[in-house]
Amino acid sequence: MPSNNLIPKNDFYSGFLYNKLFDPFSNNMRDLICTLVPENTKVLDVGCGTGYQLLRMSHKIKAGVGIDLSNKMIAFALKQQAKKGIDHLSFELANADDLSQFDDNEFDLTTMTMVLHEMNTKLRIPALNEMVRVSKRLIIIDYAVSPGLFLSGCMHLIERVVGGIPHYHLFRSYLKDGGVPGLFRKIDLRIIREETALMGMVRVWVGEKI
Numbered sequence: 020m021p022s023n024n025l026i027p028k029n030d031f032y033s034g035f036l037y038n039k040l041f042d043p044f045s046n047n048m049r050d051l052i053c054t055l056v057p058e059n060t061k062v063l064d065v066g067c068g069t070g071y072q073l074l075r076m077s078h079k080i081k082a083g084v085g086i087d088l089s090n091k092m093i094a095f096a097l098k099q100q101a102k103k104g105i106d107h108l109s110f111e112l113a114n115a116d117d118l119s120q121f122d123d124n125e126f127d128l129t130t131m132t133m134v135l136h137e138m139n140t141k142l143r144i145p146a147l148n149e150m151v152r153v154s155k156r157l158i159i160i161d162y163a164v165s166p167g168l169f170l171s172g173c174m175h176l177i178e179r180v181v182g183g184i185p186h187y188h189l190f191r192s193y194l195k196d197g198g199v200p201g202l203f204r205k206i207d208l209r210i211i212r213e214e215t216a217l218m219g220m221v222r223v224w225v226g227e228k229i
């Protein structure tokens with residue numbers, strides 16, 4: 020079971036505001052992710068936020084579980100799920116570095132969208148290791164590492180202005196880690212497919228354990 024001293028972490032935009040400000044602009048990226056998810060699979064979405072991604076792929080998957088460290092995000096996701104009457108998804112509060120409530124290989128696929136860059140630096144590798152334990156294949160979506168001067172500037176601006184200083188430090192440490200490819204190398208995860216989203220600012224990496 021996840022540790023008892025789980026402390027929820029909320030941002031000012033967690034829940035309703037995130038759904039209004041970010042979700043509507045992410046549909047192209049969401050649909051791209053949906054095309055990479057095989058039909059009839061069991062999916063774990065780590066750092067699921069408002070549940071938007073899982074809800075959008077719910078028509079093609081067998082079951083889905085979303086976990087997040089923000090209780091406001093989880094409450095919002097549960098409300099959306101109830102509103103849509105979808106009963107093969109569930110959402111729960113958990114920290115990505117401790118997925119001990121799930122068995123080895125319990126899922127066909129684990130997804131994580133725009134989480135690594137804002138996650139506590141020390142938790143990134145433990146979280147990826149947990150994801151590899153519960154499923155053989157991962158789809159990670161996050162900022163591209165060197166997308167060119169203009170897009171790089173946009174990324175820095177968004178993280179500094181919207182996220183504030185603590186987020187910005189985490190974002191910079193993500194770049195220092197070499198982004199997703201750098202983190203994958205540290206735990207011997209092989210990239211088997213790569214796609215571009217949000218005009219090149221974001222990339223989608225599909226990884227498998229070597």
Ligand SMILES: C[S@@+](CC[C@H](N)C(=O)[O-])C[C@H]1O[C@@H](n2cnc3c(N)ncnc32)[C@H](O)[C@@H]1O
Pocket residue numbers: 028065066067068069071072086087088089092113114115116131132133134137138139142
């Ligand atoms: C930018 S939001 C992305 C939300 C969602 N994946 C999406 O695509 O819209 C980042 C999410 O990661 C969650 N998060 C950050 N650190 C986490 C951790 N250690 N464990 C679980 N969730 C975490 C935050 O609470 C937030 O909901």
